[in-house]
Amino acid sequence: MSERNATVSSEISGDIHTVRTKEIIYSIRRLMQAGEHYTKALNKIYNVSAAQINCLLALYENGPLPPSQIAKYVMVNSSTVTGIIDRLEKKGLVKRLRISQDRRVITVKLTKTGKILAENAPPPIQQKIIDGLNELSQTEIEQIALTLKRLTDMLDVQDLKVT
Numbered sequence: 001m002s003e004r005n006a007t008v009s010s011e012i013s014g015d016i017h018t019v020r021t022k023e024i025i026y027s028i029r030r031l032m033q034a035g036e037h038y039t040k041a042l043n044k045i046y047n048v049s050a051a052q053i054n055c056l057l058a059l060y061e062n063g064p065l066p067p068s069q070i071a072k073y074v075m076v077n078s079s080t081v082t083g084i085i086d087r088l089e090k091k092g093l094v095k096r097l098r099i100s101q102d103r104r105v106i107t108v109k110l111t112k113t114g115k116i117l118a119e120n121a122p123p124p125i126q127q128k129i130i131d132g133l134n135e136l137s138q139t140e141i142e143q144i145a146l147t148l149k150r151l152t153d154m155l156d157v158q159d160l161k162v163t
Helices: 002-047 049-064 069-073 078-090 113-121 126-131 138-154
Strands: 096-097 107-111
Touching: 002 049, 049 069, 049 096, 049 107, 049 113, 069 078, 069 107, 078 096, 107 113
Parallel strands: none
Antiparallel strands: 096 107
16 A cells, blocks of 8 residues: 555544544433433423432332332432432422331332322333333344443543543
């Protein structure tokens, strides 16, 4: 290959890399916007956030649960769930119960209002993704999982500094 052809090939390759990088960033932004749009719609219609709906649905599907179990179902840490439960309790959608001899052990239960909301709430936004992933082959799912893991590892939140 001549030097000129190698340079042109390198420029084309670089352009494709730039184009693909922009497509990835655009796709990530669209995912984030979809989540924000869903949360705004939930807040407007039901006066709850997406995280709160997820918590209500976990309780509706599994019955009364300790906060640590709710955290596992909604895939957030326990301290985040505490804030969600606080807000849901203020809205009269859940109740904290101490049903154990150990008063430190708390179980969270839906109120009647919370149950009605959970029965009528739209499915979580991730359900659309789950439905779409169910249409893919195992190989495609593995490729997506590995690629997303690489992307999230690049953005390790603990190292994220805003200056």
